[in-house]
Amino acid sequence: MSRRFEGKVVVVTGAGSGIGRAMATAFSLEGARVVAADLNRATAEETADGLENAFAAGVDVSEAASVASLISDTQAHQGRLDILCNNAGIGSSKTIVDCEPDEWDRLFAVNVRGVYLGCKYAIPLMIARGGGVIVNTASVAGLVGLPDRAAYCASKGAVVTLTKQVAVDYVAHGIRCNCICPGTVDTPWVGRLLKEAADPTALRAELVARQPMGRLGTAEEVAQAALYLASDDAAFVTGTALVIDGGLIAR
Numbered sequence: 001m002s003r004r005f006e007g008k009v010v011v012v013t014g015a016g017s018g019i020g021r022a023m024a025t026a027f028s029l030e031g032a033r034v035v036a037a038d039l040n041r042a043t044a045e046e047t048a049d050g051l052e053n054a055f056a057a058g059v060d061v062s063e064a065a066s067v068a069s070l071i072s073d074t075q076a077h078q079g080r081l082d083i084l085c086n087n088a089g090i091g092s093s094k095t096i097v098d099c100e101p102d103e104w105d106r107l108f109a110v111n112v113r114g115v116y117l118g119c120k121y122a123i124p125l126m127i128a129r130g131g132g133v134i135v136n137t138a139s140v141a142g143l144v145g146l147p148d149r150a151a152y153c154a155s156k157g158a159v160v161t162l163t164k165q166v167a168v169d170y171v172a173h174g175i176r177c178n179c180i181c182p183g184t185v186d187t188p189w190v191g192r193l194l195k196e197a198a199d200p201t202a203l204r205a206e207l208v209a210r211q212p213m214g215r216l217g218t219a220e221e222v223a224q225a226a227l228y229l230a231s232d233d234a235a236f237v238t239g240t241a242l243v244i245d246g247g248l249i250a251r
């Protein structure tokens with residue numbers, strides 16, 4: 001196992017479940033000190049408890065004061081912030097006609113405002129240290145139109161473009177900003193989708209059938225893509241949207 005993140009401090013949002021938990025775990029295994037942050041503090045604690053040099057934090061990424069505290073507490077307690085993974089996100093399975101304004105606004109508050117706030121408060125600390133890395137979790141839904149995902153596609157499209165914009169503004173400060181675009185990944189998120197379906201077995205079969213590789217992705221596979229972007233292996237990579245989808249949107 002390589003130790004690419006020895007001495008680095010990483011904040012991961014949405015670290016209480018799924019992809020965020022896998023990111024926190026993978027960073028810790030490679031030597032980072034990890035702040036595992038989630039709206040659900042208990043699940044963030046479960047993540048941190050199983051890891052070396054990991055600390056749990058509660059955060060609501062849609063609230064400015066909450067994100068500002070997460071970042072300033074990290075600086076105060078860990079002495080630095082090298083890598084920020086803006087990973088927390090929520091979904092919505094609606095057409096544009098069926099999506100009510102409140103649902104649209106909540107989704108943008110978490111998925112887009114959350115990324116904006118993370119960048120807003122982390123970047124000044126990174127500039128002061130001479131650099132840093134941001135990895136945002138977008139989605140293939142930010143690159144193509146998926147059925148019944150109006151607000152979700154629009155929000156993740158915003159994350160892709162904001163990632164590129166931040167990359168351009170801060171490249172001269174030694175900050176790289178990239179995003180990952182997972183396809184369908186077997187996390188509790190997909191578990192919830194299946195639970196809500198009229199026929200969960202049929203929906204799972206449908207999700208698998210549309211995968212060129214004949215299977216869903218794992219949170220660990222997605223986490224490895226985030227670690228690559230966060231590492232010095234990606235020193236020449238900024239402003240990119242890395243697709244990890246088993247070929248889903250390739251055809």
Ligand SMILES: NC(=O)c1ccc[n+]([C@@H]2O[C@H](COP(=O)([O-])OP(=O)(O)OC[C@H]3O[C@@H](n4cnc5c(N)ncnc54)[C@H](O)[C@@H]3O)[C@@H](O)[C@H]2O)c1
Pocket residue numbers: 013014015016017018019020037038039040043059060061062087088089090110137138139140181182183184185186187188189190
């Ligand atoms: N699972 C997939 O198929 C898939 C595909 C593409 C993109 N994504 C994206 O990956 C990210 C993680 O998804 P996942 O599948 O691990 O989902 P998940 O539901 O398993 O985990 C999401 C975590 O985010 C936390 N969270 C939600 N709102 C929050 C808030 N306001 N502040 C802080 N934390 C909050 C939740 O408590 C949860 O622990 C999301 O941004 C999602 O859009 C997931």
